[in-house]
Amino acid sequence: MDFSLTEEERMVVQMAGQFADGELSPNMRAHEASGRLPPELTDKFEETGIPMLGVPEVDPDMPVSWAARVRAIQRLAQADGAATLMLWQAAWLPPAAARLGSSGAAHALVLVRDRQQMRWPIPCVPMAGGNRILVLDDTGSFGVASVEATPTRALGLAAAGQASCSFISWAEEGTATQPAAAAVRASARLWGGAILTGIAQASLAHASAYVQERVTFGKPLSNHQGVAFMVADMAMRTEGMDVACAHAAWMLESGETGPATDAWLECIEGALFVTDHAVQLLGGHGYTRDHPVEKWMRDARALSLLWGGVDLALDDAARGEI
Amino acid sequence: MDFTLPKKFEGLRQMISFLGRDRLRPLGLEADQMGHALSRDHPFFTEVLEMGLTGGFAGKMGSPRADDDGRVRKTVRRAVVMAEEAAYWDRGMATSLPGPGLGGAPIMMMGTPEQKERFLNPFKEKDRPRWAGFGMTEPGAGSDVARIQTRISFQGDEIVVSGQKCFISNGARAEFITVWGTEDPALGRAGHRAVIVPQDTPGFSVVGVEHKMGLNASETATLSFEDCRVPMANLLTPRGASGEGFKGAMKTLNMTRPIVAGMAVGIGRAAYDECSRFANENFTGPSAWRAGRVADRLARIRRKLDMARLLAWKSAWEADHKLPNQLSAAIAKATAAPLALEATSLGIEILGLAGGASDHLIEKLYRDVKALDIVEGTGQIQRVIIARQLIGYTDERGKNQGESHG
Numbered sequence: 001m002d003f004s005l006t007e008e009e010r011m012v013v014q015m016a017g018q019f020a021d022g023e024l025s026p027n028m029r030a031h032e033a034s035g036r037l038p039p040e041l042t043d044k045f046e047e048t049g050i051p052m053l054g055v056p057e058v059d060p061d062m063p064v065s066w067a068a069r070v071r072a073i074q075r076l077a078q079a080d081g082a083a084t085l086m087l088w089q090a091a092w093l094p095p096a097a098a099r100l101g102s103s104g105a106a107h108a109l110v111l112v113r114d115r116q117q118m119r120w121p122i123p124c125v126p127m128a129g130g131n132r133i134l135v136l137d138d139t140g141s142f143g144v145a146s147v148e149a150t151p152t153r154a155l156g157l158a159a160a161g162q163a164s165c166s167f168i169s170w171a172e173e174g175t176a177t178q179p180a181a182a183a184v185r186a187s188a189r190l191w192g193g194a195i196l197t198g199i200a201q202a203s204l205a206h207a208s209a210y211v212q213e214r215v216t217f218g219k220p221l222s223n224h225q226g227v228a229f230m231v232a233d234m235a236m237r238t239e240g241m242d243v244a245c246a247h248a249a250w251m252l253e254s255g256e257t258g259p260a261t262d263a264w265l266e267c268i269e270g271a272l273f274v275t276d277h278a279v280q281l282l283g284g285h286g287y288t289r290d291h292p293v294e295k296w297m298r299d300a301r302a303l304s305l306l307w308g309g310v311d312l313a314l315d316d317a318a319r320g321e322i
Numbered sequence: 323m324d325f326t327l328p329k330k331f332e333g334l335r336q337m338i339s340f341l342g343r344d345r346l347r348p349l350g351l352e353a354d355q356m357g358h359a360l361s362r363d364h365p366f367f368t369e370v371l372e373m374g375l376t377g378g379f380a381g382k383m384g385s386p387r388a389d390d391d392g393r394v395r396k397t398v399r400r401a402v403v404m405a406e407e408a409a410y411w412d413r414g415m416a417t418s419l420p421g422p423g424l425g426g427a428p429i430m431m432m433g434t435p436e437q438k439e440r441f442l443n444p445f446k447e448k449d450r451p452r453w454a455g456f457g458m459t460e461p462g463a464g465s466d467v468a469r470i471q472t473r474i475s476f477q478g479d480e481i482v483v484s485g486q487k488c489f490i491s492n493g494a495r496a497e498f499i500t501v502w503g504t505e506d507p508a509l510g511r512a513g514h515r516a517v518i519v520p521q522d523t524p525g526f527s528v529v530g531v532e533h534k535m536g537l538n539a540s541e542t543a544t545l546s547f548e549d550c551r552v553p554m555a556n557l558l559t560p561r562g563a564s565g566e567g568f569k570g571a572m573k574t575l576n577m578t579r580p581i582v583a584g585m586a587v588g589i590g591r592a593a594y595d596e597c598s599r600f601a602n603e604n605f606t607g608p609s610a611w612r613a614g615r616v617a618d619r620l621a622r623i624r625r626k627l628d629m630a631r632l633l634a635w636k637s638a639w640e641a642d643h644k645l646p647n648q649l650s651a652a653i654a655k656a657t658a659a660p661l662a663l664e665a666t667s668l669g670i671e672i673l674g675l676a677g678g679a680s681d682h683l684i685e686k687l688y689r690d691v692k693a694l695d696i697v698e699g700t701g702q703i704q705r706v707i708i709a710r711q712l713i714g715y716t717d718e719r720g721k722n723q724g725e726s727h728g
Contacts, residue, residue: 001399002324003639067323208713223716228709235708236657239650243632250325262625314618317625321617322601 003246009068012050016072019048020079028080028292031159035151036129037086050076051091066249070194074245077198078205081299082159084195086128089160092191096184097134097144100176104144106134109188111308113315115141120167124152126160126306133165138315140181143173156295156302179255185316186257188307189264190248196271196303197241199296203278204234206293210282227281234277237270261316268310271300325635331400335407341375342411347683350412353539354686358531359418360539362495367420367451375419398577398638402584406631409588413690414539416585417491421445424491425454427574428500428516432558440555441498441518455496457487457519457545458571465703467514467568472503472547474515481517481557483550486529489697493543494528496521500558501547502571514568516558525550536689572648575698577641579651582698583634583658589691590627590662594620596684597669616672623665630658649711656704659695666691 005013023041024031031037045051050072076084093106107130112118115137125133127149136142147165154162176184208231211221221227241263248263275297279286286293304310327335345366353360360366408416422429422445429441445452463469472485483501493499498520505513519526525548532542598620605613633654640647666688670677677684695701709715 001327001396001635001639003636004323065323212713222709222713225706225715225717228713228715229702229705231713232656232705232708235649235712236653239633239636239653240629240657243636244629246323247325247628247632250323259628262628265622266625266629314621318614318617318621321598321620321624322605322613 005068005071006065009064009071012064012068013071013075015048016050016075019045019050020076024076024079024083028083028159028295029289031080031083032295033158035158036161037083037159041083042087042090045087046091051087066190066253067246070190070245070249073191073194074198074201074242077195078202079198080159081195081199081296081303082126082157084198085126085157085192085303086160088191088195089126090128092187093134096187099180100134100136100142100184101174101180102134102142102144102172102176104132104134104172106130106132106144108133109184109307110135111185111188111312112137113308113312114138115143120165122147122165124154124162124302125149125165126157127163127165128161130161132171136176136181136184140176140178141173142176142181143170145169146171154302156298156300162302182257183252183255185307186248186252186260189313190245190252190260192303192306193241193245193248193260193263193267196267196300197238197245199300199303200234200238200241200267200271200274203275203293203296204231204238206291207231207234207278207281210285210291221281230277230281234274237273241267241270258317261313265310265313265317268304268313272304275300325632327403328396331396331403334400335403337375338404338407339411341370341373342408345369346408346411346415350415350539351683351686353414354536357533357538359414359541362451362453370419371448371451394643396642398580398641399635401577401581402634402638405581406584406588406591406634409585410592412539413585413589413694414537417537417540420451420453422452422454424456424574424578425496425498425500427456427578428558428571429518431573432516436555437518437558444497453492453496455490455493455499455543455545456574457490457493457499457501459489460486461488461544465699467502467571468510470502470504470514471507472501474501474503474505474517476505476554477551479554480551481554483517483519483525483547483552486544486546488544489532490543490545492541493545494531494541499526499545502568511568514559516571517552518556518558519547519550519552523550523552535692536686537693576648576651579655579698579704580634580637580641580647582694583630583637583651583654586655586658586662586691586694587627587631587634589687589694590623590630590658590665593662593666593669593684593687593691594624594627596687597672600669600673619668619672623661623668626661627665630654630661633657649708652699652704652707652711655694655698656701656708659691659701662691662694663688 023044073084073088093109097106107127108125110133112135115135131147131149133145133147134142135145146168148168149163149165152162152164211227211231214221244263244266248259251259278293279297282291282293285291349360349366422442426442429437460470460472462471475482483503485503498518501517501519503515505515507513527546529544529546534542601616601620605616637647637650637654640650666684669684670688673684676682
């Protein structure tokens with residue numbers, strides 16, 4: 001029962017913060033407009049060394065807890081969840097694939113119930129300009145699909161290179177052990193939950209600042225109780241997401257995958273609530289692209305669809321109940 | 323970070339679990355059917371005294387206390403874990419356990435060594451069970467403590483206390499009540515004082531005991547103080563120290579709110595277990611078509627309760643480290659209580675009409691848990707505190723809103 005980070009861990013989070021504020025925040029809209037991250041940015045990110053820290057699969061002996069890594073991802077996502085997803089996926093996918101027993105390089109992960117019965121084309125996948133998808137199903141059967149990826153406009157996560165993907169062929173197929181498949185599913189969900197938490201934290205902070213500046217009916221918005229209670233509810237959800245991720249990370253570190261699925265579900269529910277409320281609090285201004293909250297609301301909704309979304313996660317979460 | 327339960331906690335938790343199954347739950351159901359708390363001479367109270375288990379959520383089960391030596395203790399964390407376990411079996415019974423409890427907490431935190439010896443040491447005696455009361459709420463002033471009317475005046479070497487207090491747990495059986503009042507309402511916070519009033523003080527009387535929706539095992543009393551005279555040595559907050567009185571009270575609440583959150587999780591977990599057992603027994607065979615739908619709802623509420631527990635733990639961890647935890651305490655309590663109600667409600671829904679019948683534990687849990695979104699600051703008050711911390715929320719009157727909460 002200890003919620004503290006070590007000095008070393010705090011430094012990692014701080015480093016992520018510097019990168020987030022210096023590189024991601026200022027270019028958030030530019031990355032969204034171009035539908036990709038410039039290669040220099042990816043290089044810069046690698047230079048920081050954060051990707052290595054963020055991928056325990058690469059080096060499980062790093063002297064940083066998984067909970068601290070979650071904090072680092074959250075910090076990046078506070079600036080731009082779409083860019084964070086892209087950077088993270090690039091660092092995380094190769095070792096995750098290796099864990100399943102796949103040698104093929106892939107650009108995105110898709111989780112399905114049954115690989116043999118999945119439907120093509122997939123309408124939108126954050127592909128980062130690539131053309132290979134790692135598909136993993138409930139039985140542990142996996143395949144690397146060569147696809148024809150056509151860039152497409154999508155609800156959110158534009159910076160991650162959303163593309164519609166048509167199936168060409170399986171470049172590689174195999175079967176992973178159950179523990180490996182469960183671990184990959186769980187860590188995708190955990191890192192996804194961490195990104196959603198960062199988006200919610202940023203939305204809460206942005207809305208909190210706004211309601212203290214904006215004056216209506218002779219007083220700041222923040223002094224209207226209806227508004228104040230909305231902020232309080234947002235804070236409650238955000239804190240819940242945060243502790244759920246920290247706990248899930250700590251459990252996953254010792255091989256327990258259930259809490260990561262729970263954290264993912266909690267974060268989806270929380271992020272949808274918090275980002276919607278942030279737009280609502282800013283009113284008309286929130287609905288325009290002059291503020292980031294509309295982007296965060298779209299990104300949160302789009303991110304929550306990845307890896308089978310709520311329903312595939314619920315399949316896992318509810319499996320043991322009855 | 324580390325989310326393991328310390329070994330010492332585990333042993334204590336098991337002891338409470340044993341007591342809970344054997345005594346707390348059956349006695350809680352008995353009290354609920356009677357509609358009032360067990361009498362103070364019920365053999366159970368002597369029994370727990372002999373076991374060394376005292377205090378509602380105080381005493382050995384972990385009461386908030388001041389740690390002057392600067393060492394970080396696990397006091398509040400332990401209290402949260404034990405409160406969850408005790409409330410799992412019966413929250414009303416847990417609150418009725420003998421011990422200094424919430425009434426003793428201000429003395430532990432702010433009392434002089436002499437006061438601690440005089441008022442807290444008797445609780446170590448095992449000759450008879452003893453309780454204490456925390457007298458803050460009045461008929462006209464709950465969380466809005468600025469409106470507290472109880473007058474505390476000074477006449478020579480004596481303190482005179484006049485006023486009425488309500489919703490006081492164990493109030494009719496308490497050895498003493500820690501009474502919160504004002505020396506002069508015009509002084510605002512600077513006028514607030516806390517005084518220890520023993521139950522045998524002339525002028526003290528029990529006006530009545532509430533008939534409640536739930537938590538019938540816990541006695542909730544209305545108390546009257548008519549010119550109660552106590553020696554100056556019973557004053558907890560020195561005169562002239564501006565606002566010390568209520569700051570002390572609010573510090574107590576910052577420690578107890580995560581504990582209340584823990585209790586809510588305990589009741590929610592009891593409801594989850596009941597309804598999970600029912601679902602597993604009944605939604606198989608011909609009713610299996612229903613299992614998937616119910617499993618989703620069970621999974622959701624289990625996840626929510628786990629999250630609420632983590633919020634309580636985090637706030638307790640902050641309290642133990644003397645970090646400001648007012649925000650996290652409000653968040654934990656405001657989150658946990660409604661979720662626990664949801665768990666009990668889900669339980670009733672899944673049991674169907676059987677869940678609504680009064681011989682089933684689940685409907686009692688539903689009635690019991692509602693109190694936790696009300697006691698020690700309603701969910702609305704918690705939101706006021708959260709908003710005040712995050713966006714500087716104030717109301718029309720400007721300075722008073724939320725100020726009373728810290």
